[in-house]
Amino acid sequence: MRLYYDDSYLSAFKSRVIDQRADARGVWVELEDTAFYPESGGQPSDRGTLSGVPVEDVQADEAGRVWHLVTRPLAGEVDGGIDFRRRQDHMEQHAGQHIASGAFLEVAGRDTISFHMGQEVSTFDIAGRTPPTEEELRLAEARANEIIRENRPITVRWAQADELDALGLRKPPQVAPPYRIVEVDAFDRSACGGTHPRQTAEVGLVKLYPAEAVHDGFRIRFYAGQRARLDYVRRAAELDRIAARAGVAVLETAATVELRLAEIDRLRNLATRQRRQLLDQEADRLAGGAGSVFLAFPDRGPDDLRELAARLATRGVPLTVLTGTKDELGAIVLQRPAGDGPHLGEALKALTAALGGRGGGSAVQAQGALPLPAAPLLEEALKRLGTL
Ligand SMILES: [Zn+2]
Numbered sequence: 001m002r003l004y005y006d007d008s009y010l011s012a013f014k015s016r017v018i019d020q021r022a023d024a025r026g027v028w029v030e031l032e033d034t035a036f037y038p039e040s041g042g043q044p045s046d047r048g049t050l051s052g053v054p055v056e057d058v059q060a061d062e063a064g065r066v067w068h069l070v071t072r073p074l075a076g077e078v079d080g081g082i083d084f085r086r087r088q089d090h091m092e093q094h095a096g097q098h099i100a101s102g103a104f105l106e107v108a109g110r111d112t113i114s115f116h117m118g119q120e121v122s123t124f125d126i127a128g129r130t131p132p133t134e135e136e137l138r139l140a141e142a143r144a145n146e147i148i149r150e151n152r153p154i155t156v157r158w159a160q161a162d163e164l165d166a167l168g169l170r171k172p173p174q175v176a177p178p179y180r181i182v183e184v185d186a187f188d189r190s191a192c193g194g195t196h197p198r199q200t201a202e203v204g205l206v207k208l209y210p211a212e213a214v215h216d217g218f219r220i221r222f223y224a225g226q227r228a229r230l231d232y233v234r235r236a237a238e239l240d241r242i243a244a245r246a247g248v249a250v251l252e253t254a255a256t257v258e259l260r261l262a263e264i265d266r267l268r269n270l271a272t273r274q275r276r277q278l279l280d281q282e283a284d285r286l287a288g289g290a291g292s293v294f295l296a297f298p299d300r301g302p303d304d305l306r307e308l309a310a311r312l313a314t315r316g317v318p319l320t321v322l323t324g325t326k327d328e329l330g331a332i333v334l335q336r337p338a339g340d341g342p343h344l345g346e347a348l349k350a351l352t353a354a355l356g357g358r359g360g361g362s363a364v365q366a367q368g369a370l371p372l373p374a375a376p377l378l379e380e381a382l383k384r385l386g387t388l
Contacts, residue, residue, distance in 0.1 A: 002066065003035040005156070005180065008091055008195040010035045011048075011082040017074050021067070025057070028067040029074050034058075035082055038066045042115040043090055043194045047083040050074055087195060089226060093122045095154060095184075095196040096144075096206045096224025100124065102188030103143035104220075105170060108136040112171070113217055122224070127217045137208050137220075144206040151201035152185040207231055279304075283311035292319040294382055296374040300324040302331040302367055309335035313364070321385065323378040329357060329369040330377035334385075336364050351384055 003010050019030040029050070038060040039045040045058035050070055057069040094117065101112035101124055110126040126132065132140075158178045159167060173179040173191035182192040184200060197203065205228040211218035223231045243250045246257070286293050286308075293312055297305065305322040312320045313335045320335040332351075334344040341363070348359045348366040359368015370377055 001033045003033050004037050004195050005193075007035075008087070008197065011084040011087065013080045014077065015080055016077050019065075020073065020075075026069055026071070027073050028059075028069050030065055030067055031078065031080070034066050034068070035080055036066065036068055037087070037090070037195055041192065041194050043094055043117050044119075046090075047086055049081045050078045052079075090117060091195045091197050092203050092225025093117045093227070094192075094194040095200070096203045096222065096228075097122065097124050098154075098182065098184055098188050098190055098192070098196070099147050099200060099203065100140060100144045100206050100208060100220075100222055100224075101126075101190075102170060102184060103140040103147065104132070104136070107139040107143055108132060110136075121221050121227075123219050123221050125214055125217045125219050126211070131211050131213065131218050132220070134210070137210060141206060141208045144208075147184065147187055148200045148203050148206065151199050152187060154196050154198055154200060155183050155185070156196075157181050157183070205229060205232075276307075279307055279311055283308060283315055287312055287315035287317050291317075292321075293317050294321045294378060296323045296378040298325055298374040300331075302326050302333060302369070305331060305333040306335075306365075306367060309333045309365070313337045321378065321381055323374040323381065325374055326369045330372045330374050332359065332368050332370060332377060332381060334361070334366040338364055347385055351381060354384060355380060 003013055013033065013035045015031040015033045017029045018032050021028050031050075035046075036048065036055060036058045037043065037046045038058040040060060046055070048055050050068060051074060053070045053072055053074060055068045055070055058066060059069075060066050097112075097115050097117075101115075104110050104112065104126055108126075110128050110132065112124045113127050115124045116122060157180075159181050160179075161177045164172070164179070167181060167189055169181070169189050169191055171190035171192070175191075175193070179191045180193050181189060182194070182196055183189045202225075204225045207223045207228045209221040211220045213219075239250050239253060242257075243253050246253060246260070248256045286295075301324055305324050309320045309322055314337070316337060318336060320333070322333045322335075324331040332348070334348055336342075336344060343363045344366040345361040345363060348361060348368050352359045352368055352370060355370050355372065357368055357370030359366060359370070361367055372380060
């Protein structure tokens with residue numbers, strides 16, 4: 001018999017091993033009665049001990065028999081102990097989901113089509129082709145928390161097949177009768193085999209987060225009970241840090257961040273424009289000599305070198321070789337104007353074949369990273385490219 005069906009709070013019980021089997025995961029025992037919840041209906045299995053021996057998983061087989069994975073074989077009478085902190089968390093999530101799903105149906109007319117309880121965050125999927133609006137989420141969350149605050153009884157009863165129509169279930173049964181019906185008083189009635197608290201206030205709090213599209217609907221992430229309180233504490237701490245750093249009140253952080261991001265965009269655009277102007281001026285100066293340009297810039301990276309080299313080519317510099325630094329390596333850029341001339345990509349490949357590193361490019365532009373500092377890299381490059 002499944003003792004949790006009638007009492008979700010039962011955390012210590014006595015029973016007797018009636019069967020045992022083994023598979024690749026270890027030894028599984030079946031008990032005459034058990035308070036352990038086997039994984040099902042989106043709810044993970046319980047943990048705990050049988051006469052001090054840890055229970056690492058609980059699964060029901062197709063015949064409905066409940067098997068406990070134990071770390072060593074057991075026989076005869078056993079004392080069962082449920083990890084009640086874990087159970088209570090599952091009760092909070094499960095009842096929280098019933099209430100949130102009922103609220104979603106009430107405020108938005110959207111059915112819940114599936115439920116998954118995760119170790120960190122739980123989800124339920126709602127039907128429909130359009131995502132729930134912010135307003136629907138807000139209303140559903142508010143309604144769910146109202147039901148929690150009203151501390152309505154959550155009751156369990158059993159029903160036969162001919163009673164189903166009269167019951168008006170939000171979620172019809174997916175098992176054979178008799179059906180276990182879980183009711184949040186005058187609010188939500190579902191067929192469910194899971195564990196729930198006796199009163200809605202025990203759920204404490206429900207928090208819903210915006211949905212993401214899934215195969216046949218939208219997935220809503222939610223926290224209930226202690227998880228929702230911890231989520232609140234973590235988010236509040238994070239927000240406090242941001243507000244303190246920005247020197248504003250917590251409820252002004254969003255507006256402040258908006259302003260600062262706009263300011264960053266403006267400054268970034270300004271910096272880009274000024275950087276381009278400086279590169280233009282530098283290119284004008286370097287191209288004035290009419291010959292090729294060979295320079296080492298230990299402080300400059302490949303992007304900067306590439307932009308300068310391109311400007312030199314448009315100003316008619318016949319060949320540009322620039323070196324700089326990229327991470328631990330030397331950076332090199334080769335550039336010439338379009339038209340007839342040596343294939344610079346091939347030339348750079350020959351250079352990397354001789355010196356190591358990597359690089360390549362087109363006939364007119366090539367870049368690479370080689371294991372030499374900027375100045376010796378330029379020297380080596382010019383020596384080997386001398387035949388160009
Ligand atoms: Zn349930």
